[in-house]
Amino acid sequence: MVELLAPGGSPEMVREVMEAGADAVYVGPRGWSRRAAAFELGDEELKECASLVHSYGKKIRVAINTLPHSREIPLLLKKLERFLSWGIDAVILTDVGCIHAVHRAFPELPIHASVGCNMTNAQDYAFFRELGVRQVVADCKLPWEELSAIRRAGLGVEVLIHASTCFTYIGQCWMSSYARQVWHLDAEGKNHFLGSPNRGGLCHRLCLAPWDVSCRHGTAAWGVKLRNEAFFLLEDIPRCLELGVSTLKIQGREYTPALMGAAVRLYRQLIDSCLASPRSFDPAPWYARLEEIKRLRDEQRARRTAELLRESIA
Amino acid sequence: MGQLEIELNTQVSTLEEVNARDLAPYQAVYLGNPYCPKHAGNLLENHRELAEAITRLKGMGKKAYVATPAAPRTGELGGVEKLVETAARAGADAVEAHNLGVVRLVHRRFPGLPVHTGCFANVYTDLGAAKLKEYGVRRVTPNYEVSLEEIHLIREAGGLEVEILLHGKMPLGLTNSCFLLNFPDHPCPQACREDFWLTTRDWVLKITGTVVWSGKDVCMLEHLPYLLESGYRAFRLETLYEPPEYRREVGLIYREALEHMAEGRELLWPAWLEMLKNWSRHGFCNGYYFGQAGRMYINQYGEPVSI
Numbered sequence: 296m297v298e299l300l301a302p303g304g305s306p307e308m309v310r311e312v313m314e315a316g317a318d319a320v321y322v323g324p325r326g327w328s329r330r331a332a333a334f335e336l337g338d339e340e341l342k343e344c345a346s347l348v349h350s351y352g353k354k355i356r357v358a359i360n361t362l363p364h365s366r367e368i369p370l371l372l373k374k375l376e377r378f379l380s381w382g383i384d385a386v387i388l389t390d391v392g393c394i395h396a397v398h399r400a401f402p403e404l405p406i407h408a409s410v411g412c413n414m415t416n417a418q419d420y421a422f423f424r425e426l427g428v429r430q431v432v433a434d435c436k437l438p439w440e441e442l443s444a445i446r447r448a449g450l451g452v453e454v455l456i457h458a459s460t461c462f463t464y465i466g467q468c469w470m471s472s473y474a475r476q477v478w479h480l481d482a483e484g485k486n487h488f489l490g491s492p493n494r495g496g497l498c499h500r501l502c503l504a505p506w507d508v509s510c511r512h513g514t515a516a517w518g519v520k521l522r523n524e525a526f527f528l529l530e531d532i533p534r535c536l537e538l539g540v541s542t543l544k545i546q547g548r549e550y551t552p553a554l555m556g557a558a559v560r561l562y563r564q565l566i567d568s569c570l571a572s573p574r575s576f577d578p579a580p581w582y583a584r585l586e587e588i589k590r591l592r593d594e595q596r597a598r599r600t601a602e603l604l605r606e607s608i609a
Numbered sequence: 610m611g612q613l614e615i616e617l618n619t620q621v622s623t624l625e626e627v628n629a630r631d632l633a634p635y636q637a638v639y640l641g642n643p644y645c646p647k648h649a650g651n652l653l654e655n656h657r658e659l660a661e662a663i664t665r666l667k668g669m670g671k672k673a674y675v676a677t678p679a680a681p682r683t684g685e686l687g688g689v690e691k692l693v694e695t696a697a698r699a700g701a702d703a704v705e706a707h708n709l710g711v712v713r714l715v716h717r718r719f720p721g722l723p724v725h726t727g728c729f730a731n732v733y734t735d736l737g738a739a740k741l742k743e744y745g746v747r748r749v750t751p752n753y754e755v756s757l758e759e760i761h762l763i764r765e766a767g768g769l770e771v772e773i774l775l776h777g778k779m780p781l782g783l784t785n786s787c788f789l790l791n792f793p794d795h796p797c798p799q800a801c802r803e804d805f806w807l808t809t810r811d812w813v814l815k816i817t818g819t820v821v822w823s824g825k826d827v828c829m830l831e832h833l834p835y836l837l838e839s840g841y842r843a844f845r846l847e848t849l850y851e852p853p854e855y856r857r858e859v860g861l862i863y864r865e866a867l868e869h870m871a872e873g874r875e876l877l878w879p880a881w882l883e884m885l886k887n888w889s890r891h892g893f894c895n896g897y898y899f900g901q902a903g904r905m906y907i908n909q910y911g912e913p914v915s916i
């Protein structure tokens with residue numbers, strides 16, 4: 296049965312998406328995931344969320360998908376040991392060294408390879424499977440054939456159905472930290488690498504600044520944004536189900552809990568109706584419902600982008 | 610400090626660029642453009658010319674490393690295998706991979722052929738590097754976001770050779786579709802011969818199709834003595850998408866600096882920096898080596914300065 300995975304950017308959001316019908320939620324421990332600290336959880340919050348999610352009979356996944364300092368790997372293993380004692384169900388990782396170390400230390404713990412691993416081909420999938428990975432979060436830029444190839448490699452496939460695509464491959468961009476990077480050590484000694492989406496999670500979204508494009512002959516264009524758009528896979532969900540995709544993921548820890556709750560409710564009902572009668576699926580009414588979610592999402596995202604770009608010169 | 614053991618290397622896309630004059634300062638050359646198959650004359654797309662380029666480099670007494678596509682899809686792996694076969698047959702000294710799948714492919718099909726990983730292979734940690742060693746990797750270029758403090762750890766624990774970007778624009782992002790296709794006045798493949806700059810506030814980036822580059826040139830000249838003292842011996846001058854004169858002149862300045870250092874002669878910082886500046890349109894930075902924002906420049910005294 297396909298799993299609907301929802302974001303948990305705060306304890307309120309975790310509760311909201313559980314109520315709305317998510318099968319699983321992913322959360323990031325503060326300083327360790329690809330989001331700003333405001334949308335990550337402190338350890339105590341994470342513990343409470345784990346018990347809340349389990350009280351619904353659902354699963355909680357911990358995203359530790361930034362690329363740390365070599366000296367932080369022992370700290371990561373220590374943290375993970377605590378998280379395991381709280382019953383977390385799986386971990387999302389990016390760094391090859393971290394995957395190797397976690398698999399060696401906790402062989403039973405399912406490891407999912409983050410979208411930041413940027414896998415693009417069958418040899419990649421085999422490489423990460425050999426490392427101990429069980430499921431791959433596929434980049435939005437991957438064509439359908441690759442999703443089948445991931446399955447053929449014996450791995451679970453996680454597909455983003457409601458997300459933002461980056462201008463670059465995810466995990467292959469350090470434009471933001473080119474503009475601003477601040478090393479900030481927290482009380483545990485974790486560097487938050489502020490400004491680096493790969494390392495600390497906070498991205499200043501340089502791609503969305505208004506860029507003037509010039510060449511030898513003068514200015515070719517003014518105020519161009521590098522393509523970074525909303526990505527919705529609504530009408531292709533039946534195809535995902537047919538392909539045997541394991542997880543359909545909603546991205547959005549930085550939005551409001553109410554908005555994410557609304558998104559989860561929509562996709563929950565859509566998936567259920569699709570599973571009940573796959574042949575008669577009509578995307579039209581769902582698009583109409585998605586419109587309002589999209590409008591609110593675009594508004595919140597534009598506000599956040601403006602804030603992040605402003606902060607980049609701080 | 611034995612000068613002969615130090616490798617200055619660079620990268621070229623086409624056979625035309627493989628000539629003794631422009632490559633004189635270098636001991637090794639990466640062949641081919643890993644970022645775009647359509648780049649006119651890309652050696653990765655013409656295996657006969659690639660073999661010829663390797664032979665030419667060997668004739669000049671240089672090492673030949675062969676690049677591979679940075680993000681190949683499953684359907685392209687057959688072509689990658691043929692490319693590596695050509696490289697191996699023609700006597701290439703190593704292949705460079707940005708993609709971990711390509712690392713695995715080379716390790717399985719061409720065991721013994723050394724692999725160097727490029728910046729997009731995302732080597733950030735010592736354990737990551739050590740794992741790649743099991744896959745035939747002999748040299749890593751850590752991701753450019755990794756600081757020198759961390760690079761030291763990668764080298765020590767990984768037991769691998771580490772390559773350092775010494776000068777030139779550094780890639781900041783890799784995407785799958787060509788940005789320049791938005792400009793019909795500059796059709797493919799000529800668009801790549803044109804310099805496109807992105808400017809906002811006082812920031813400048815360079816863009817070449819599928820790669821965004823730093824607008825400033827990374828310049829580690831002032832830190833070269835420290836890098837040598839720390840034991841690094843493989844240095845890249847990034848000259849992909851630069852004119853041949855840039856490759857030659859910048860290389861010659863570093864070569865001269867290395868000679869002065871080896872022979873204990875006076876270090877001519879102001880003169881060398883001045884000469885390098887002639888080849889840099891938007892000034893210098895030194896990337897992320899000191900834990901700062903990539904566009905900043907820290908001089909040899911540890912001061913952030915604008916240069």
Ligand code: SF4
Binds near residue numbers: 463492499523
């Ligand atoms: S700058 Fe843009 S393309 Fe780069 S990581 Fe941030 S959002 Fe993605």
